[in-house]
Amino acid sequence: xYTLHPQLQADTFPVCDMELCEARLMNDRRFPWVILVPRxxxxxxxxxxxxxxxxxxxxxxxxxxxxxxxxxxxxxxxxAALGNLVPQLHWHVIARSRGDRAWPGPVxxxxxxxxxxxxxxxxxxxxxxxxLRGMPCG
Amino acid sequence: xYTLHPQLQADTFPVCDMELCEARLMNDRRFPWVILVPRxxxxxxxxxxxxxxxxxxxxxxxxxxxxxxxxxxxxxxxxAALGNLVPQLHWHVIARSRGDRAWPGPVxxxxxxxxxxxxxxxxxxxxxxxxLRGMPCG
Numbered sequence: 188x189y190t191l192h193p194q195l196q197a198d199t200f201p202v203c204d205m206e207l208c209e210a211r212l213m214n215d216r217r218f219p220w221v222i223l224v225p226r227x228x229x230x231x232x233x234x235x236x237x238x239x240x241x242x243x244x245x246x247x248x249x250x251x252x253x254x255x256x257x258x259x260x261x262x263x264x265x266x267a268a269l270g271n272l273v274p275q276l277h278w279h280v281i282a283r284s285r286g287d288r289a290w291p292g293p294v295x296x297x298x299x300x301x302x303x304x305x306x307x308x309x310x311x312x313x314x315x316x317x318x319l320r321g322m323p324c325g
Numbered sequence: 326x327y328t329l330h331p332q333l334q335a336d337t338f339p340v341c342d343m344e345l346c347e348a349r350l351m352n353d354r355r356f357p358w359v360i361l362v363p364r365x366x367x368x369x370x371x372x373x374x375x376x377x378x379x380x381x382x383x384x385x386x387x388x389x390x391x392x393x394x395x396x397x398x399x400x401x402x403x404x405a406a407l408g409n410l411v412p413q414l415h416w417h418v419i420a421r422s423r424g425d426r427a428w429p430g431p432v433x434x435x436x437x438x439x440x441x442x443x444x445x446x447x448x449x450x451x452x453x454x455x456x457l458r459g460m461p462c463g
Contacts, residue, residue: 231401232390232394232401232402233383233386233387233390233402233404234386234387234388234390234391234394234402238384241380241383241384241387242379242380242383244383245371245379245380245382245383246376246379248371248372249371249372249379250372252370252371252372253372256370256372263369263370263407263408263409264370264371264372264406265405265406265407265408265409266371266405266406267403267404267405267406267407268402268403268404268405269401269403269405269431270401270403271401271403271421271428271429271430272429283409290409291409291410292409292433292434293407293409293431293433293434295430295431296430296431
């Protein structure tokens, strides 16, 4: 049975379910940052997924990347699976801007998370949901 | 025509050609770190590749991840495409250990690269080439 890791639950808002992954918004207003969590229990590495699941993961990642890129006019998209702290496999898709606080460094481990105001996260979640729902995998 | 970015050329050693990517070893003995560069010119983002190319990329990444994981008895594999500094699309596959210098943080931007001794890189390259050549995509 798939259960979301409590740390991911605490740090993110639910966006939508894709075919393989649960898409969630990181509660950090410094960076537009979506986390994709494959709904597979006990998986910690991308290469533990089946070939079909890996194809779905990269497809859902790219779908999310395209949406974030257009929505935030990003200069760069960063995608990654690290998991050094939270073992459950989760995939980062982050819209980066040349002016953002961590640029050009990575966002992980950079300073403190800055939570959204409630209205702000609600508006962004609606926007992401409306956009992703129009997509093949959303 | 595909040309490797001069920065990637300077920082890495060639390992082998896979179906989509050129695999290269990062010249940094602190971390077992392979860079996969899709042989496609002008591509800066994973989502700019075709669906088939994205599938190949994740497949070649996982092949490399499995090899590094076994070879170095890694605690974790980190995979990522950042490209905030070098625009040419390149994909990181890094074997992490709980005892490594940057753990549990990311390796990018962490301290100074520590180049291999010549004998050491030659031995590792041979080992990687021999292992990857036995693989479907190597």
